[in-house]
Amino acid sequence: MTTAAQDILPAIPGYTIQRLLGAGGMARVYLAIQQGFERPVALKIILRELASNPEFGRRFLREARIVGGLSHPHIISVYDVGEHEGFYYLAMELLTSGDLRQRMRSVISEREALEIARQVASALGFAHTRGFIHRDIKPDNVLFRDSGEAVVTDFGIARPAHDSAELTEITQVESVIGSPKYMSPEQSLGQPLDGRSDIYSLGVMLYQMLVGELPFTGRTLAELSLQRLQKQVPRMPPALQHLQPLMDGLLAYDRDERFRDCGAVHAALEQVLPGAGTVNSAPARTGSAADPDAETLVDTVATASAGRTSGSRVAALAVLALVVLVGGGLAWFFAAVPADDIASAYQGASARPESGSTTADQDSLQAANGPLGIPPPEEFFAFYDAVNAGLADLEQDFVKAFPGSVFTQMLQFKLGQAPEAFAALRQRAAAGNSRAQVVVSELYDTGWGVAQDQSQALAHARQAATSGNAFARYHYAMLLLAQAQNDEQRREGLRALQDSADAGFYLAQTVLGTERLEGQLPGRDIDDGLALLAAAGEQGDRNALFNLARILDAGLYGQTADPERARDYFRQAAALGHPGAKSYLEDPL
Known part of the structure; x- marks a missing residue:
């Protein structure tokens, strides 16, 4: 174990920690000796920055209780679980023969x-x-x-x-x-x-x-x-x-x-x-199983190789995250952003009144009754990162920092702050308010504050899309493509996505641009794909910037490799909070 690791870890009674085995988004795993039994164990310790949060501690102990109660020859054995001076730990069977x-x-x-x-x-x-x-x-x-x-x-x-x-x-x-x-x-x-x-x-x-x-x-x-x-x-x-x-x-x-x-x-x-x-009994194939992540250099929104772990928190927002076509799973390729980084994203909004103040309440109410605007990238990604972290206090911070945001309106239902307002929201949607239609659609899609109902989600999204608003068109495109059962529905979804991109909406440009490069929606067009990513990047879409960086760094799609330009894009994406870009700058692949 390194001196640095010793400096940041307390002594866990009953264990002699020897060295780091691995690290993930929520915890580090160490090789340790369980004293008394004198047996080697894998000691999982929750990260310092998360240990102070009772919600993460609760989830960590829940995992231990789950596995500890599942005694089976083919389920990993748990020996001990506990908490010491604010650090949660789990001692497990040490398995050294790989995965x-x-x-x-x-x-x-x-x-x-x-x-x-x-x-x-x-x-x-x-x-x-x-x-x-x-x-x-x-x-x-x-x-x-x-x-x-x-x-x-x-x-x-x-x-x-x-x-x-x-x-x-x-x-x-x-x-x-x-x-x-x-x-x-x-x-x-x-x-x-x-x-x-x-x-x-x-x-x-x-x-x-x-x-x-x-x-x-x-x-x-x-x-x-x-x-x-x-x-x-x-x-x-x-x-x-x-x-x-x-x-x-x-x-x-x-x-x-x-x-x-x-x-x-x-x-x-x-x-x-x-x-x-x-x-x-001979091998059924001649090659090794392909590693599905090894050659994925450009994903729809972010790369899976940027520190993604099974413990990462991902957003459930079906149509408001960036990846395409797959309902509630849209954020899978987003790497988790550390909670401290997320909190810092609100510093620029700190001058705004808190949501509990009269001014903030008026701002929120006025916006909720008003037209649907186009959320700027910094607002969307602050929202995404807050939900992705899985921490209610960060979601509350977003609500305070962005009182007039359409995403705040959604989070208030998720946080249980406005359950009685749903009937009025539906009335505004029925009266033709496109903002209310998008919010109702998203609530039905995620199940935040209401029972999930995909048909209602799509119906309200379709109504909102008729307004011509680029955000609403994108929202409808994502839901329709996720639920499409035939070619006609897919074509309609693609038209809505194209309309949104043509209107300059950065999320649609990033999705459509990446798919133009991949040749899926519906044909390959390298120049158009790169132009769409560049347009989204100029608006501050960190995922578009990251994808451009990966393309130029690796010389993909017939482009000449340009490490300097790639690094500049990585810097821009990192400055906007893209965790994969930060990781790349620290340790290029």
Whole structure:
């Protein structure tokens, strides 16, 4: 362990900390010796800046209680949990044989892949029968003992299946947090989940182990969403056709067409496993499983490599975050911004009266009854970062700093500050107020203060879009593309997105520009894509600036690599609070 680490960490009674094993968005994990037992453990300690927040402490202890109560051969063992001088810690089984993502970099045989899936299904089934859904099954969260046994870990975002009330109260974040390439369609749409969501994620992992690539290979959320909506379950290669019924039951888009529970999955795997030696005990593929994050240099809004961890807090806002087409999961590729950085974002607004003051209340009321404006980038990203952090006090800070913001109006419902105002809000929406229509739409989409209702969300978004307001057009485009069931609806959504971009709305320009580069909406146009990103960047869209920086740094899309210009874009994005840009400047990839 380094001297710096010793300086910032207190002594945890009963443990001798030896060295840092890893760090994430919420905690650091250390190799430690548990005194008395004299056994090595993985000691997880919540970050100093988060430990003082009781909400984070509560969530940390909840994870410990969840895992501690799940005693199963294929679920990581928890030895101890506690708090000392404001530091929350969790002592876990030390697993040193790597994770599934590392293992997939070399060839995995059919038998081994099926056996790993069987063990994971066993663990998930055990958790499900006790009322918990994992919600973030992916190769990084499947570790291995020295004996070769697979172990499911990182239950940090697991929640009771019945705990929907708290999900809505906390931010609705927990229902969409996870890894986009592995999460189920219903999770990406922010819908209520059951164990079949984990089954879908297991199916994605198994397909990747067997075939060597993901079943849906989109590099952006737009591509992933379109592929999921348009494609059937991918066909297995000829050598693996006998496993097609298994994959059909794991990866069905409609969860009612999947295996009903992990017991059924386990039974199906048991049926194919006995014959694995005679069917094909040699490797089922010739290459290693593709790392879905390794070559994703430009994402729709931000790069997944910029410190994203399973503990990151992401916003549930379906249409107001930047990524495209996937309802409630729109913020997956945003890296988490530290709470201190978020708080500093409000300093420029500190001169404004607090929302509790008469002036602020009048500003908020006047704005709420007025027309829909175009939120400037600094306002949108301050809002996004506050929700993304999952901290009510930061959301309150936003409300105080931006009393007239349309996002403040939404947050007041989320924070339970204006439950009686919903009826009046709906009346204003019915009378044709586009701002009220957008707010009502977003509340129905996220479930903030009201029951989720996607049809009502889309209906109000459509009404708002008729005003021609670029923000409203963007809002409608995102919802429609997320829910589109046919080509006509997708074309209508794309027209609305194009209208918004043509009107100069930076969010639409960033989304459309990136997709022009990727060739998905609907054709590839490098020059147009770069021009749209540049236009959004000039307005202060930090994600557009970051994408431009990555393009110039790596020389993508036929552009000549220009490290100096790239660094200038990185600096601009970092100054606007983009965490990936900050990380890149500190440690270029």
